[in-house]
Amino acid sequence: MTGDWLADGRAELATERILDAVRALFIDKGVSGVGMAEVADAAGCSRATLYRYFDNRQALYVAFAGREAGKVVERVWGDPALHAAADPGERLLDGLTALLAEVRKTPHLAVWFAPGNAGIVAQLSNSSDVVDTLATGFVSGFRPDLPAPAAQRLGQWVVRAMVSLLTLPGAGEDEERAMLRNFVLPFLLDRGTAIE
Template sequence: MSGDWLAGGRLELASERILDAVRMLFIDKGVSGIGMAEVADAAGCSRATLYRYFENRQTLYAAFASREARRVVERVWRDRTISTSAEPAERLLDLLTALLAEVRKTPYLAVWFEPSNAGIVAQLSNSPGVVDALAANFVAGFRPTLPLPHAQRVGRWMVRAMVSLLTLPGAGEDDERAMLRNFVLPFLLDDRTAID
């Protein structure tokens, strides 16, 4: 290992470098078959350095999931042209469908939703804080008057619904759009979902 791994002002980039390395491991080896020693080797750091940033595999996976969820939403917002003349519900439906497609076409994300990784994904999607801020911000984009605790709860449910569709896909895009339209949109847009 290089003794100057964090030299030259790279302290702020260390966790990003580790997460970039683990992304390639996911493509090559899947999610469940990766150990912390392999991550350290791929990142070019010692295991001690790795554990300074991520105390265990669960925290590493949570950090990766948070970062990549944020990135995929940003990519979809940036790259997807959603008609401004469409009804708000249709725009949201288009966005959710685009998010599913983006995850599926991105190899280091798609591998997470293979059957062998279902337990890891279920555990992460149920972990508080993994994507809470992102989900709450996403919900606030279409329900700006919703108080933060309610936006977080709606966001957590939305994450579970999306993970479910990624893990157990529908019978094609039309089927998934129908499921989103009939079951997810009413929940996301109904004021009753904010009631304690």
């Protein structure tokens, strides 16, 4: 560990550096197998420095999940090919299945949905303010008629549906598309569907 870890005055990069270091650890050891001492070693900082940015492992998980969720959504929804379908429902369905595929093909994200990490993911899907904010914003784009609390609840439902498909995959993309079409799209697209 170096004593001058942040000597260059760029403390604002510390969080990113730590989260970058933990990404490699998740790939190598799985999510539940990573301890705070290992994270500090991988980031090249002291444990005291690590705890200055993250109070505990849960806070580290939440920050990592929030950052990575934002990156995945940006990559997928920013792809011009995604907007090729004329029907809004098909575009949404294409986007949701592309999100699932992107998470599955990204090693540091796919590891989160391995059977041994299901409890961690379930806990995070209920606790991450960043993921909640992303999901609420996503829902508001499709359902601007919803008041903020209803959009938040619907966003939480969408996150839970996606997490369940990642944790317990269907028999293939066709089955997952059918589940999304039947159980998620009606709430995202139907302005007549009441959500309290």
